[in-house]
Amino acid sequence: MASQTYNAGNIQVLEGLEAVRMRPGMYIGTTSSRGLHHLLWEIVDNAIDEASNGYASEVMVTLHKDGSASVYDNGRGMPVDTHPTMGIPGVEVIFTVLHAGGKFNHENYSYSGGLHGVGASVVNALSRWLTVDVFLNWTHYRMEFTSEFDPKQGKVEAGKPSGPLQVLGNTRKKGTLVRFLPDEEIFEDIRFNGEQVARRLQELAYLNQGIRITFTDERVTDPESRTRVFCYNGGITDYVQYLNAGKTALHPEVIYLEGRRDEVVCRAAIQYTDGFNESLFSYVNNINTPEGGSHETGFKAAFTKCLNDYARKVGLLKDTDANLAGEDFREGLTCVLTAMVRNPQFEGQTKGRLGNSEVRPIVEAVITQQMTDWLDNLKNQETATAIVSKAIRAAQTREAARKTRDNMRKASALEAAPLVGKLASCTGRKWEDNELFIVEGDSAGGSAKQGRDRRFQAILPLRGKPLNVEKKHLDQVLANEEFRSLITALGTSIGESFSLDSLKYGKVIILSDADQDGAHIRAILLTFFLRYMRDLITSGHVYIGMPPLYKVQKGSKIIYAYDDRELAKATRALGKGYTLQRYKGLGEMNPEQLWETTMDPSQRKLMRVSIEDAALVDRLTTILMGDKVEPRRDYISEHADFNRPDDFELPEAQLASAEGA
Numbered sequence: 001m002a003s004q005t006y007n008a009g010n011i012q013v014l015e016g017l018e019a020v021r022m023r024p025g026m027y028i029g030t031t032s033s034r035g036l037h038h039l040l041w042e043i044v045d046n047a048i049d050e051a052s053n054g055y056a057s058e059v060m061v062t063l064h065k066d067g068s069a070s071v072y073d074n075g076r077g078m079p080v081d082t083h084p085t086m087g088i089p090g091v092e093v094i095f096t097v098l099h100a101g102g103k104f105n106h107e108n109y110s111y112s113g114g115l116h117g118v119g120a121s122v123v124n125a126l127s128r129w130l131t132v133d134v135f136l137n138w139t140h141y142r143m144e145f146t147s148e149f150d151p152k153q154g155k156v157e158a159g160k161p162s163g164p165l166q167v168l169g170n171t172r173k174k175g176t177l178v179r180f181l182p183d184e185e186i187f188e189d190i191r192f193n194g195e196q197v198a199r200r201l202q203e204l205a206y207l208n209q210g211i212r213i214t215f216t217d218e219r220v221t222d223p224e225s226r227t228r229v230f231c232y233n234g235g236i237t238d239y240v241q242y243l244n245a246g247k248t249a250l251h252p253e254v255i256y257l258e259g260r261r262d263e264v265v266c267r268a269a270i271q272y273t274d275g276f277n278e279s280l281f282s283y284v285n286n287i288n289t290p291e292g293g294s295h296e297t298g299f300k301a302a303f304t305k306c307l308n309d310y311a312r313k314v315g316l317l318k319d320t321d322a323n324l325a326g327e328d329f330r331e332g333l334t335c336v337l338t339a340m341v342r343n344p345q346f347e348g349q350t351k352g353r354l355g356n357s358e359v360r361p362i363v364e365a366v367i368t369q370q371m372t373d374w375l376d377n378l379k380n381q382e383t384a385t386a387i388v389s390k391a392i393r394a395a396q397t398r399e400a401a402r403k404t405r406d407n408m409r410k411a412s413a414l415e416a417a418p419l420v421g422k423l424a425s426c427t428g429r430k431w432e433d434n435e436l437f438i439v440e441g442d443s444a445g446g447s448a449k450q451g452r453d454r455r456f457q458a459i460l461p462l463r464g465k466p467l468n469v470e471k472k473h474l475d476q477v478l479a480n481e482e483f484r485s486l487i488t489a490l491g492t493s494i495g496e497s498f499s500l501d502s503l504k505y506g507k508v509i510i511l512s513d514a515d516q517d518g519a520h521i522r523a524i525l526l527t528f529f530l531r532y533m534r535d536l537i538t539s540g541h542v543y544i545g546m547p548p549l550y551k552v553q554k555g556s557k558i559i560y561a562y563d564d565r566e567l568a569k570a571t572r573a574l575g576k577g578y579t580l581q582r583y584k585g586l587g588e589m590n591p592e593q594l595w596e597t598t599m600d601p602s603q604r605k606l607m608r609v610s611i612e613d614a615a616l617v618d619r620l621t622t623i624l625m626g627d628k629v630e631p632r633r634d635y636i637s638e639h640a641d642f643n644r645p646d647d648f649e650l651p652e653a654q655l656a657s658a659e660g661a
Contacts, residue, residue, distance in 0.1 A: 043120070044200075046071075046178075050175075058074045060215075068181040074174055079091065091134060095124045127181055127182055130178065135174045203239075209232065209236075246628050248275075254271045271335075285340055296354075302367035424449045434456050436509065439512075448594060451594040470627075510525050530621060544607040552567065552580055553579050554574040554575070620635075
């Protein structure tokens, strides 16, 4: 029973870095893979801050064989002199005191990202050990920190110095090297994802023009692919060209706009393609802002106004014509927008939106001035005319799609007609508890309808493969019967009219066969959600059902295996004499099996779909789902390994039993 008294003696005081280990989620969000990589990003951000403020030209990141990671920059080096009030070296303050750093005023850093002084100490607190080497004034300094269990206090002493600051000798190097090993008692898995790290470093290299970032993964066996160097003298202009690989550009040169006003620096790189999707990626102080914010709002307002004014000036829009909408001018747009802000305030569920209201008018003024100058330049007239002409066609198509939606509503086509005989709805009144299974084929749909819990599970079978919506206009999507049925079932509408407020299901689950056709259907549906219902993904409502590949049975004991590794475990557990069934499709399962393996919330496996890197997702979707064959072939040739051996081997006796089945 809980104590009946509550007084000052009940108040627990967490000293130093203890609070970080007690509640790591408060500082890094999660102890999953995302939180693990957050540690590395904090140290990388410190190095990038040195570079972006003009103090360093090179950053080196290494993933070591022992599981540790290190980050080096050739900047000024962390301070090693004694702190005036704390009486310890500055480097010790940085790594042991929360909210201690040189970024709270603007004397050392004009602009910075990361956690503003919290990052380094949090990394130290959540690491088994951390070592920092400082190369300053021709001298090599080192300080080591460990997190070890103290038997006298009965707890882990987090990030304590192993000894005083050491002087190791003379050096010609300059800068700071930080190496740390994440604590396996804190994180679910302490293995860094090399490709994820490489993608982030490449992104930072694009955002910081001319800075050389070297990434080495010592765990890679092939020495030729162990080290990668990222350096882009074109900065975000090169970034836009990279993003548009696999697309057909409307104009060869990237439009580059840059300006500074009231200590805010704004840059934009713009290129149009012949596609129909908008690809706008914004950043503040090197931090991605997927939810936009005041800088993005200012850019859109200025960009739309400038192009409307130009269209009227050259006669492409008449006095009687209405202005074109912003979405018309952003059809086919690829843009990277960056802003450097002194004191950024981030908002939103994932801190992915800039909230500084004063930034909007500044960005709007900069873009208006820069874009006006670009439009007034005679050499740009052909490109400007092509952009406006594309926007006019987009407006015409948008109006046609609007009329199609209106007509469909009037005829009740978006209410029930397409769903008669298709959607098996559920009876639950709470939308957040309801689930919609999008099932491949009538056969699987029949099993799913019989096996489901009709109180909260609805079934929508698809007849054949839906339309690949990449490079399709909205009116073409609305003309597709399968997607009309899906839009109606979800209740959210589509495109600019999309609204989560009217969503009828908390989970939208794609359930397809575990074969090539099933994978293609998943890809097509995910492309549709990405291009026309992106918020459905970012809000965490889209899932992929995971049907088992195998049924292993011996007597009355049955084990379902979802991949080859689980099959190996199952066959070892059952021993000789089992029977093995390989499911070729959902239709092979009876309703009871489908419920037990794939639909029962207490036993099933679901994969939630999320967007970790919007720019990467956009680029890969274009390459893999677009109409250009060569980029897709090149990507497959580079990344697919058709000679990889199986992940497991069945013992000979078990293999014989499996073949006999």
